Each structure stands twice: as structure tokens, then as C-alpha cells.
Amino acid sequence: MKMQDKQVRWQHFDSIDCLRHAVCDSIALSASRAIAQSGRFTLVLAGGNTPRAIYRLLRDLPMDWTKWHVYHGDERCLPADHEDRNSLMVEQVLLEHVAIPAHQVHHMPAELGPVEGAKAYAKILQGLGSFDLVLLGLGEDGHTASLFPGHALDNSDYAVPVFNSPKPPAERITLSQQRLNDAQQVIFIVSGAGKQQAVDQWRTGVAIPATLIAPAKGVDVYCYEVALA
Numbered sequence: 001m002k003m004q005d006k007q008v009r010w011q012h013f014d015s016i017d018c019l020r021h022a023v024c025d026s027i028a029l030s031a032s033r034a035i036a037q038s039g040r041f042t043l044v045l046a047g048g049n050t051p052r053a054i055y056r057l058l059r060d061l062p063m064d065w066t067k068w069h070v071y072h073g074d075e076r077c078l079p080a081d082h083e084d085r086n087s088l089m090v091e092q093v094l095l096e097h098v099a100i101p102a103h104q105v106h107h108m109p110a111e112l113g114p115v116e117g118a119k120a121y122a123k124i125l126q127g128l129g130s131f132d133l134v135l136l137g138l139g140e141d142g143h144t145a146s147l148f149p150g151h152a153l154d155n156s157d158y159a160v161p162v163f164n165s166p167k168p169p170a171e172r173i174t175l176s177q178q179r180l181n182d183a184q185q186v187i188f189i190v191s192g193a194g195k196q197q198a199v200d201q202w203r204t205g206v207a208i209p210a211t212l213i214a215p216a217k218g219v220d221v222y223c224y225e226v227a228l229a
């Protein structure tokens, strides 16, 4: 395996704007390559607040949106129109502004609850193959998607239920570690001094949930407001 594979490649940006544009450029490059290679681009979106402004930047890209297939890394078990749903955020800042065919947008049916919703989403992912690009955030406790510290790993399916999440709401659906690792490219988007401890733990070999994400080609971590000592 080549040296850079399975590695964590850290990049620090001096402004949030630079980080956002760098992520947007990387997504655009990944999309162009995937569409040229296979005629489609399969993208897993991160939830939370950090990616919101990046998704807004995406909509101005000169892109063949008809080739995009959008998935989520995790979702909160709330009504589909709840303001805290990751799917609602993505709809508002991106999907309502670009022409991705509706049948190519795959929100997690988290309104069904963690067990039924995870089962339904796992079915949607069957036969899909490796994701072209997975975007992930990092929580202050080192979680990513809805893989939380101290939670037993569940790789029983592509999407799995989460109970007692320390980050509200308690019930969620997440792609499993195994499914998140089946990706050509993974980019973590990390912004805010609150993430410093998690980054320090990661860089010193402490097994936080983010370290579970180790696809064959390694991961890229784009950072702002965290020191890479």
C-alpha cells in the first residue's frame, strides 16, 4: 500500500472562508472526476452547523447536477420538517437551489424512528458500491456522524440506530463505521476552538470515534481555529 494511503492528512486554514472554499473546491474536483469516470457522483453529506456555509457555496458551482446522488452520514430522529433535521438544512441551503433530480436525493427517513429508519436506509444503500466522497464533521468529544464515544460499534448493516446520543436528540440514525469506510475519499471539516481537544487526542493516537474512519486511501482533515501542534 502506498505511503499516503490509510493516512490522516491535516490541512490548517487561516480563515473560515479559505477553509470553506477549499472544501468546496475539493468537492467540485471529486465530482468532476467521478462523473468523468462513472457518469455519476455519490456524495455523503455531513450534518451539524459547520458545513452549512459550504453547502451554500456549492450551489454556485458550474456543475452537471443531474449526475449527483446525495446521501447523509447521519440524521436526527425528528419530524422531517423539524428545524434541527440535517435534511432540512441541506434542502434549504443547497438542494432547493440546484437541479439534482429528486429521486437522486436520499434523505434518511429518521422520522420513522432509529430502528425502522435505519433498516429502510440500509435497503436504499444496498448495491450502491463505494461512495465517491464522504464529508464528516467532528464533535468536541471526538464523535463523527453519530458514532459517539463509549457506544458499542454496530456494523450489522449499512445504516444503524443510535440511542442515548450525548448530542441531542438522543435518537439518531448513522451510517456504520464499515459503510463510511467504503469510500474513495473522506474529508473531515473541523472548525472551532472547541474541537481542539478532540484534534489533539486524534493526533496523539487516542482512539476517538473519528479514528474509526480509515478508508483505504486515507482521510483529509481541513481545520480552522484548531492548532496542529
Ligand code: 6PG
Pocket: 046, 047, 048, 049, 050, 051, 073, 074, 075, 076, 086, 136, 137, 138, 139, 140, 143, 144, 145, 146, 167
Ligand atoms: C450531527 C452531525 C454531527 C456533527 C458534529 C459537528 O448530526 O450532529 O452529524 O456529527 O457533524 O457534531 O457538528 P458542528 O459542525 O455543528 O460542530
